[in-house]
Amino acid sequence: MAIYFALVQEVEIENVGLCEPHENGSAPTSVAASMLEDVHNEDDEIVARDSVGVAYAGIDTTSSFLQTFVLAMITHQSVQEKAQAEVDRVIGVDTLPTFKHRDQLPYIDALIKECMRWGVILPMGVPHQATSDDVYKGYHIPQGALVMANSWSILHNSEIYPDPEVFRPERFLEDGCKDYSDFAFGYGRRVCPGKWFATEAVWAAVVSILASFDIVPSMDEEGKLKSVTVDCTVGAVSMPVPFDFDLRVRSASMKELLAEL
Structure with a gap:
């Protein structure tokens, strides 16, 4: 998880402007810090914010994977x-x-x-929504229906x-x-x-x-x-x-x- 915290620690959640560690030169090396170096306008800020936000969103799934890996190693x-x-x-x-x-x-x-x-x-993956009526293997899927794939x-x-x-x-x-x-x-x-x-x-x-x-x-x-x-x-x-x-x-x-x- 430290990888992800390093990515996001230089971006403020409510204000995407440059934060104090970046401004005073004390920010450690990270993807977020590098992206902030290239922020020149509002669009750049949005890209930086969304990019590190996606990375942060992966903390729980990455944690789950690493726990599974450790479990597999002690049992195999x-x-x-x-x-x-x-x-x-x-x-x-x-x-x-x-x-x-x-x-x-x-x-x-x-x-x-x-x-x-x-x-x-x-x-169960992530829910999808049918954009139009469809038929799959004889099953009618109406427009707007939520479809979930049983990945397990x-x-x-x-x-x-x-x-x-x-x-x-x-x-x-x-x-x-x-x-x-x-x-x-x-x-x-x-x-x-x-x-x-x-x-x-x-x-x-x-x-x-x-x-x-x-x-x-x-x-x-x-x-x-x-x-x-x-x-x-x-x-x-x-x-x-x-x-x-x-x-x-x-x-x-x-x-x-x-x-x-």
Whole structure:
């Protein structure tokens, strides 16, 4: 979430004019600060405001994804180990990844796709409205009717994704696997406008976490593993039910590197 707060912290909600940190030169580097440098008129202000507003609107969905990712890692340790092995092979064990490494990390991309398919963030998508009468597979859809796509059902359809309840990133490395983003980010002309930003942001978060930490189940006071329930909340935005976990820095060199950031 810090990524999104960095984007929006330089824009005032009710007054899009330049705020004090930007004016006195104390504003940290961010997309919002860069956009404000190019504000010359009211239209520029509107573009800056709306752009960072869209980014801020993705906080809850991004949070849901990262919780799903962590849940998947503590319940599928072998997947985590395979992903970390790919990161170590491509990047090494004493440095952090950058976007230049992305094409060399196909398993990480597959892991992210499986997280979005397995733990659907918007189970019923976003409502659409029919602009005219229509008929779909014999069903009459009158003009003005609200239409909701059951994204959860599609992404757990065994005819599209065999064994849909199984968390298996490898499915997205196999020929013929349907692109998850056709369903996870909405449909038609009203596809999520933050789709491309979101995929970049979560990739950066996932690969950085895997390079830096081992994600492991928590222990109770008796030294036993705490149980983890794989379930999700009910709502427009679905999230895993609360669970405990621990992060362990993977090496002494990585600990030193993180301390320098």
